[in-house]
Amino acid sequence: MELLEFARGPALTFAIVVFIAGVVFRITSLFLMWRTRDTSTGSARERPVFVAALREIARRMWPESVYKRQTMFQLVNGYVFHIGLAIIVFLLLPHILFFKDLFGISWPHLPNNLIYAVSVITAVSLIAALLMRMSNPAQRIISTFDDYFSWFVTFLPVITGLIATSHLGARYETLLALHILSVALLLVWLPFGKLMHWFLVFVTRSQTGAHLNHRGAQL
Amino acid sequence: MSDKNAAARGPVAPANTTLGEALSDRGVSRRTFLKFASYTASILALPPTAATAIAQGLANARRQSVIWLSFQECTGCTESITRAGTPSIEDLIFDFISLDYHHTLQNASGHAAEEARHTAMRENAGEYIVVVDGSVPLKDDGIYSTIAGISNLQMLEETVRDAFAVISVGSCAAFGGIPGAYPNPTGAVPISEIITDKPVINISGCPPIPEAMTGTIAYLLSFAALPELDHLGRPKAFFGEAIHDRCYRRPFYERGMFAKSFDDEGARQGWCLYEVGCKGPVTYNACATLKWNNGVSFPIQSGHGCLGCSEPGFWDMGGFYKPLSTAKNDPLKWAGGAAVAGAAVGATSAFAARSLRNKSLKAAAAAANAPATEEKE
Amino acid sequence: MPRDDRATCLDATTTGMALSVMAEVCRLLEALAASGQPGAVDLRSLPLTDADRQQLEDLLGRGEVRADLELAGRSEVWETAYPGAWWVRHLGADDRIASEEIAVCPVPEILQAHPDDIRAGARRLSQDLAALQAPAAPVPGDTNQETTHV
Numbered sequence: 086m087e088l089l090e091f092a093r094g095p096a097l098t099f100a101i102v103v104f105i106a107g108v109v110f111r112i113t114s115l116f117l118m119w120r121t122r123d124t125s126t127g128s129a130r131e132r133p134v135f136v137a138a139l140r141e142i143a144r145r146m147w148p149e150s151v152y153k154r155q156t157m158f159q160l161v162n163g164y165v166f167h168i169g170l171a172i173i174v175f176l177l178l179p180h181i182l183f184f185k186d187l188f189g190i191s192w193p194h195l196p197n198n199l200i201y202a203v204s205v206i207t208a209v210s211l212i213a214a215l216l217m218r219m220s221n222p223a224q225r226i227i228s229t230f231d232d233y234f235s236w237f238v239t240f241l242p243v244i245t246g247l248i249a250t251s252h253l254g255a256r257y258e259t260l261l262a263l264h265i266l267s268v269a270l271l272l273v274w275l276p277f278g279k280l281m282h283w284f285l286v287f288v289t290r291s292q293t294g295a296h297l298n299h300r301g302a303q304l
Numbered sequence: 305m306s307d308k309n310a311a312a313r314g315p316v317a318p319a320n321t322t323l324g325e326a327l328s329d330r331g332v333s334r335r336t337f338l339k340f341a342s343y344t345a346s347i348l349a350l351p352p353t354a355a356t357a358i359a360q361g362l363a364n365a366r367r368q369s370v371i372w373l374s375f376q377e378c379t380g381c382t383e384s385i386t387r388a389g390t391p392s393i394e395d396l397i398f399d400f401i402s403l404d405y406h407h408t409l410q411n412a413s414g415h416a417a418e419e420a421r422h423t424a425m426r427e428n429a430g431e432y433i434v435v436v437d438g439s440v441p442l443k444d445d446g447i448y449s450t451i452a453g454i455s456n457l458q459m460l461e462e463t464v465r466d467a468f469a470v471i472s473v474g475s476c477a478a479f480g481g482i483p484g485a486y487p488n489p490t491g492a493v494p495i496s497e498i499i500t501d502k503p504v505i506n507i508s509g510c511p512p513i514p515e516a517m518t519g520t521i522a523y524l525l526s527f528a529a530l531p532e533l534d535h536l537g538r539p540k541a542f543f544g545e546a547i548h549d550r551c552y553r554r555p556f557y558e559r560g561m562f563a564k565s566f567d568d569e570g571a572r573q574g575w576c577l578y579e580v581g582c583k584g585p586v587t588y589n590a591c592a593t594l595k596w597n598n599g600v601s602f603p604i605q606s607g608h609g610c611l612g613c614s615e616p617g618f619w620d621m622g623g624f625y626k627p628l629s630t631a632k633n634d635p636l637k638w639a640g641g642a643a644v645a646g647a648a649v650g651a652t653s654a655f656a657a658r659s660l661r662n663k664s665l666k667a668a669a670a671a672a673n674a675p676a677t678e679e680k681e
Numbered sequence: 682m683p684r685d686d687r688a689t690c691l692d693a694t695t696t697g698m699a700l701s702v703m704a705e706v707c708r709l710l711e712a713l714a715a716s717g718q719p720g721a722v723d724l725r726s727l728p729l730t731d732a733d734r735q736q737l738e739d740l741l742g743r744g745e746v747r748a749d750l751e752l753a754g755r756s757e758v759w760e761t762a763y764p765g766a767w768w769v770r771h772l773g774a775d776d777r778i779a780s781e782e783i784a785v786c787p788v789p790e791i792l793q794a795h796p797d798d799i800r801a802g803a804r805r806l807s808q809d810l811a812a813l814q815a816p817a818a819p820v821p822g823d824t825n826q827e828t829t830h831v
Contacts, residue, residue: 087616090617090620090621090632093621093631094631094632094633095633097633098631098635101631102635105638105639105643105646106643106645106646107646108646109642109650110647110649110650113647113651114651115654116654117658118654118657118658119661179629182627182630183627183629186626186627186631187635194560196560197557197559198558199560200560258586
């Protein structure tokens with residue numbers, strides 16, 4: 086019981102504080118850094134910047150047909166675990182209650198058993214992604230600690246959540262504490278590794294879109 | 305006739321007669337022993353065939369001297385174990401013990417009461433059981449709870465010295481309970497933190513289920529041994545399973561059907577009470593099987609989530625109505641400060657980087673002997 | 682004895698437990714018939730709904746023997762329609778079921794008089810007889826003759 090109280094209490098508070106401070110730190114420092122502004126004359130086909138940014142965010146959701154065949158597995162697998170994670174995090178009632186307690190809003194939930202099935206699929210999908218990374222020679226060479234650790238802190242909540250719901254291996258309060266601690270670990274790491282793409286993906290894609298748009302690329 | 309006041313008057317037979325002999329004169333037949341034994345075997349989750357052994361053990365036992373010490377407590381545990389109205393099978397336990405000292409139930413008071421305690425300790429040295437309810441304050445030499453001019457700590461230590469076993473009844477004695485809850489102004493501690501050289505059985509709960517108390521005493525009497533205990537010193541027969549594992553609302557939990565508020569349509573249909581704060585998944589007690597008031601009901605059946613009252617620190621679990629999946633404290637309290645801190649560090653680091661870059665650009669320009677042009681950012 | 686005040690969602694539903702218990706009783710009864718080995722099924726520890734209990738009672742039926750006991754509250758013992766399988770129900774305060782079992786044996790132990798009780802009864806009977814036969818003489822003895830069952 087003491088581990089659970091630590092997890093629900095000081096551990097979560099610390100993790101959320103570090104998460105907020107870290108995300109604000111990353112975004113602030115990024116936007117306040119210098120930028121090389123392109124002062125050249127724009128192309129005649131230039132669209133408004135905002136439109137170009139949004140179009141690029143959308144465009145990169147799906148690869149160019151040239152690359153499709155080679156990247157199809159990673160693409161589909163990536164969507165499977167991203168959508169799976171979103172379903173688990175936002176449509177399981179205990180999680181919704183967590184957000185309701187923090188923010189005061191709630192929304193409908195899905196049956197627990199359905200989320201259980203989605204979690205299994207998500208876990209398998211994450212393992213497949215790791216295996217792809219480790220078996221592909223090029224990916225193996227360029228993979229860093231960040232790549233592996235970010236995978237680990239994403240996978241851990243999924244697997245600990247499954248184990249807790251299944252009441253496997255230890256008393257439930259211990260399993261639940263481990264699940265909450267794994268989420269705390271994820272929150273603490275997120276701002277400082279590649280998981281920051283939660284927020285930055287929109288920034289980077291917009292920037293690329295604006296840049297190419299200025300040159301007149303038809304996107 | 306089984307009667308709690310009779311028990312509190314002391315043993316009615318010479319100390320060396322067995323319970324079987326002593327009680328047969330009072331009309332408690334061996335057959336009654338067997339009925340009590342069947343009931344006890346059932347609540348202890350022993351096989352029904354153990355009833356014979358229990359009946360035999362009880363009948364051959366001496367009347368057990370019990371000294372009940374009450375410290376920082378609310379008397380709820382005593383209320384739970386006793387019962388007004390028609391004497392019944394559940395009250396038989398008071399025929400099997402000699403309740404030699406109990407603040408609420410005993411007839412004697414003042415010096416006479418303390419004399420009774422010391423007499424019982426002397427005459428039953430090495431064989432009496434000490435039952436404790438309430439926690440013991442340690443702060444400031446234990447001045448926050450005194451009885452008969454001595455602190456609870458002193459009374460506990462002197463009484464337990466020649467005892468055979470100690471039973472900590474209720475969450476206060478077992479884990480510190482409400483006096484021990486944050487901020488614990490009296491320095492309240494569980495009995496097991498003070499008594500380390502005698503067997504201590506914890507029967508937690510706020511209050512404990514009466515059968516958990518009487519069943520454990522009956523087990524001790526019948527088998528002259530401690531029942532199997534879990535890692536918190538609680539008898540596994542009563543605390544081996546979580547409420548969640550035996551809750552009749554469990555199928556609704558599995559299917560994700562939750563009551564949204566007290567007594568709404570879902571709650572009346574038997575839907576799970578997770579959302580209104582039920583701590584059933586992390587609470588170990590027999591409420592879902594034995595229930596309360598001889599099997600009438602228990603909190604979840606009455607539509608209220610489990611409080612977790614048999615677990616350590618249940619008062620400090622964040623709130624009875626906060627679901628288990630929520631943060632205990634209020635993390636967003638720090639959100640503003642965290643954002644400001646992050647922004648401050650971010651801005652500082654960005655401007656530091658910028659000024660470093662400007663310096664190096666200036667230096668490069670000066671070195672190239674060109675007019676210093678600062679790139680406009 | 683039906684329990685009051687339970688969640689209405691439970692009372693009327695049968696879960697199939699009655700048939701499981703019956704199968705267990707059958708197994709024990711066959712063992713009793715073959716080797717004389719007695720057995721019992723504790724009903725209190727099983728997750729039986731009221732409907733399950735009623736269904737089990739109906740399925741097992743009634744036999745030739747019924748006994749009402751008065752000892753620390755009431756108890757009821759009856760032979761089911763299957764000789765050797767007895768239903769033993771102990772009631773506590775306010776006639777609530779304190780414990781309940783299906784005892785598989787020639788006769789439940791609770792119906793038998795215990796040797797200690799027999800000894801005490803014989804002693805008492807001889808004293809009562811002596812008192813009846815010699816009314817003038819003061820009754821020797823120290824025992825409280827009152828039986829104080831409730």
